[in-house]
Amino acid sequence: MAEKSFKYVIVGGGVSAGYAAREFVKQGVQPGELAIISKEAVCTYERPALSEAYLSPEGTARLPGFHVCVGSGGERLLPEWYTEKGISLILSTEIVKADLPTKTLISAAGDTFTYQILIIATGSAVIQLTDFGVKGADAKNIFYLREIDDADKLVEVIKAKSNGKAVIVGGGYIGLELSAALRVNNIDVKMVYPEPWCMPRLFTAGIAAFYESYYTNKGVDIIKGTVAVGFGTNENGEVTNVNLKDGRVLEADIVVVGVGGRPLTTLFKGQVEEEKGGIKTDAFFKTSLPDVYAVGDVATFPLKLFNEVRRVEHVDHARKSAEQAVKAIFASEKGTSIEEYDYLPYFYSRAFDLSWQFYGDNVGDSVLFGDSSPTSATHKFGSYWIKDGKVVGVFLESGTPEENKAIAKVARVQPPVDSLESLAAEGLAFASKI
Known part of the structure; x- marks a missing residue:
């Protein structure tokens, strides 16, 4: 069977792989150096579209419309883009064995791939x-x-x-x-x-x-x-x-x-350190092996804002962790340094004519504010979470772009609050003045 060798290999073809590929190009990857190996038959796309616009009666979302990186307002990376950049897009290929000490991957078809640096971006599998x-x-x-x-x-x-x-x-x-x-x-x-x-x-x-x-x-x-x-x-x-x-x-x-889902780490069991159900990494997504990185759902990383290690399953983290890992790889090669990953947890959802966003952590006391009547004309309401006298998390339904930016800032800054009652009364105005 064929053996192919690359400087960099990304295993997994989800959101992380696409955002990593874009960052590789920004960092100056050379043609022929990078391969993405995916068991899916199509190149990387914005997965959240599948449970939202893809199922609408009009069928509004179809490929190539939602290939990455359109989910964050970036350029749509079509299959031709990878070809133009000299990136090997190896689709419909499932890796069934990973030998990290010898830097070797073997596919279900028996093909062998070797690498110098590996990014594990295998994501999660649904629980059946x-x-x-x-x-x-x-x-x-x-x-x-x-x-x-x-x-x-x-x-x-x-x-x-x-x-x-x-x-x-x-x-x-x-x-x-x-x-x-x-x-x-x-x-x-x-x-x-x-x-x-x-x-x-x-x-x-x-x-x-x-x-x-x-x-x-x-x-x-x-x-x-x-x-x-x-x-x-x-x-x-x-x-x-x-x-x-x-x-x-x-x-x-x-x-x-x-x-729910489970992080797909089986291929790497016993070869890298694990923690909290994922592969343990540092703030640059480097694992316990120096030339192996893990990003997205599979990574358990230091969450600086809350001074603890966590695993985060969300598209926003999938995008940002991938970019961080690639920046770290190139900084290491150049002998320079980058800042540690300083992630603000972010979750969102859209359904019917509703749209909510959440930033931070949902621990401590919670305070509901706004009009949370299901028959309300605006649906605008939210919640703050307060721990140790500070706001640590904010949720908002039907916020404007400016209001959503304001709640993100609150969750990042963690301002003190005098009383839960005054916070509930002030509501969204509290966030807007931070």
């Missing part, structure tokens, strides 16, 4: 119900959304099951975004999750109450406090119903599961 032996979880029309192939199949079945019934398993990011997308497609939607409210890793009960009421008003039937324990099928092997732990049986033509 088949992993837990859930009865009938391998039925047709049960979907997980991670890659563009998944989205294409879901679009097909939405068209085939016009005015059908869908059950969304999970009440996090995917659950909320896909419930909205399917309702917009006139699908009857039930959303099932075990927690007392939706998006519990971020939302407080007060924030969640708005979204649950808003979704209910949009026709989404929310079922809390139970889980799917099995699926019924017809003679074609297609899902027909979802059996819940509380004994209820829900009819379903379509099931979408969004119960």
Whole structure:
């Protein structure tokens, strides 16, 4: 089998790979030095589009429209761009073995790739119900959304099951975004999750109450406090119903599961240090091996702002960590230095006509402000989180670009507050004056 050798190799073809490639070019990578190896058949794209515009009835988002780096307002990197820059885009190629001491990667087809410097950008894999032996979880029309192939199949079945019934398993990011997308497609939607409210890793009960009421008003039937324990099928092997732990049986033509993901680190087990479920890195995304870097979902890194190590699963960090690693690689080669990664955690979502942003940390006491009535004309409301007398996190629904910049600044600066009552009364005005 063929052996190919490169100075730099990126394993993984997600968002991080595209932003890293752009930074490599900025730093002056030479033609033939860089390869991206991806098991997907298309070059890197902005993954958040899959759960939002890609599923709209108009099909507004389609490749090549959302290749990176359009998600952050940058140039769209089409396949020709990689060719022009002399970057080897090795698609439909799954790496099944990584031998880090010998700097060797082997593909499922038996091809060998060697490198001098490796960037691990393998991202996460979705957790599947088949992993837990859930009865009938391998039925047709049960979907997980991670890659563009998944989205294409879901679009097909939405068209085939016009005015059908869908059950969304999970009440996090995917659950909320896909419930909205399917309702917009006139699908009857039930959303099932075990927690007392939706998006519990971020939302407080007060924030969640708005979204649950808003979704209910949009026709989404929310079922809390139970889980799917099995699926019924017809003679074609297609899902027909979802059996819940509380004994209820829900009819379903379509099931979408969004119960989280796991960082894809298996290839590197025992070869690099791990921490908190990811690959341990420093503030430059260098791992315990000097010529191996890890970025995006798989990296556990020092979060300077909160003086602790964390792993962050979000597209914003995927972009920025990739750029940081490439800058660090070139600085090391030149014998210069760059600043440590100083990341402000940032999460956002868009669904229906809603759009929220969150910055910082959701720990300590929380204060809800603004008009959080689900029938409000503006939907503008938010929350501050206060720890040790300082604001450490801010959430805002339906903010303007200026207001979103203001809450980001608050989360970064961490201003002191006199009282929770005065902060609640002042609301967004507090952020605007920082």
